[in-house]
Amino acid sequence: MVEAGILAPDERVELIEGQLYQIAAKGTFHSAAITRIKRLLEARLGNRVLLRFQDPVRLSDNSEPEPDVAVVRPDPLDYEDHHPRL
Numbered sequence: 001m002v003e004a005g006i007l008a009p010d011e012r013v014e015l016i017e018g019q020l021y022q023i024a025a026k027g028t029f030h031s032a033a034i035t036r037i038k039r040l041l042e043a044r045l046g047n048r049v050l051l052r053f054q055d056p057v058r059l060s061d062n063s064e065p066e067p068d069v070a071v072v073r074p075d076p077l078d079y080e081d082h083h084p085r086l
Contacts, residue, residue, distance in 0.1 A: 018062035026054075030068075037069055050074045050084075058083040 001007040013020045034053060041051055052070040059065065064083060072084040 014065045016063050016065055017060070023066070034068055041069070041071065045071070047074070050078065052079075052084065056083045058085045060086075 002009050002011075007013065007020075012023045012025065014023055038051065038053060045051070049071050050073065052072060054066050054068055055070065056064045056066050057070050057072070070084065072079075075084070
């Protein structure tokens with residue numbers, strides 16, 4: 001979409017049910033909250049799960065949101081060849 005000129009290179013969007021939604025820029029409070037959540041989840045869950053931060057999660061063929069935090073099953077390749085799925 002960037003190559004076709006539909007989206008700007010720095011435009012922040014998510015695909016949800018086939019619709020593109022603009023997402024807000026991350027402020028300092030948001031970043032600090034994510035850091036605190038990361039520390040807490042790592043301490044509580046350790047290596048039993050994989051924590052992903054602001055990375056795509058495939059919910060369906062038409063939905064790949066980028067949640068602030070996703071707790072997913074570990075993958076031997078750390079999802080090198082696909083995004084985590086439901």
